[in-house]
Amino acid sequence: MFAKELVTQGIAPIDNSDSGEFAILRMHEYNVNQLPVVEAEKYIGIISMDEVVSLNRINDPVRNILTPLRRPFVYDSAHLFEVMKIAIEYNVKVVPVLGRDEKYIGLITAESCIRAFAKMQSVMSEGGIIQLSVPVKDFQLSEIARIVESNHANILSFYSQIDADTAVMEVTLKVNTTELSAIIASFERYEYDVKGVFRDENYEEEVKDRYDALMRYLDV
Secondary structure (H helix, E strand, O other): EEEEHHHHOOOOEEEEOOEHHHHHHHHHHHOOOEEEEOOEEEEEEEEEEHHHHOOOOOOOEEHHHHOOOOOEEOOOOOOOHHHHHHHHHHHEEEEEEEEEEEEEEEEEEHHHHHHHHHOOOOOOOEEEEEEEEEEHHHHHHHHHHHHHHHHOOOOOEEEEEEEEEEEEEEEEEEEEEOOOOOHHHHHHHHHOOOEEOOHHHHHHHHHHHHHHHHHHHHHH
8 A cells, every 4th residue: 555545635735935823723624733834846844733833923934933844754655654654753643745756745644544554454354363472483474374274264464573582473363254263273283372362253343443432533
């Protein structure tokens, strides 16, 4: 999933000549506390509510902010993971998107990122979750996939995390079935440490409830 597919429609940037008061009104209108600043289609940086308030006079243009604006951005061909990386590195909830000609295209909101990530990770799809622990030296994704598929199931999503101190990889799988007994037995037969299993209907409802609650939080 690429940045150009995630651009949020209907949120205009602030022009460098716009007043601080106008910037605040725009932020309230769009329910954000940060907006990109442009000048003649060129991306200048990102401005926050706090930086606008720091203006000596609220009617002064945005360009009168003395400190240089931060410039987080991604190109339109960037992957979703790069968008999320930039958002975390700069601690921003909107990420500007530029074309290869350096012209401003639009922005990606935190909500857009979360929705895209949830879709990519099959959060809303029915299925079961299996958490495994395996030494890094023994990890083979092909073998894990083979074990799942040999039990007439498929992996919907996969992610992992390595504990550098123990050289152990924690693996989380989502598969397209809630009938997990045979899959679990196969993993244990191949000496995988099954750390957790989630397979009942209540878990699916809990995931959906948490996702919906996060969406409501981002709308506040």
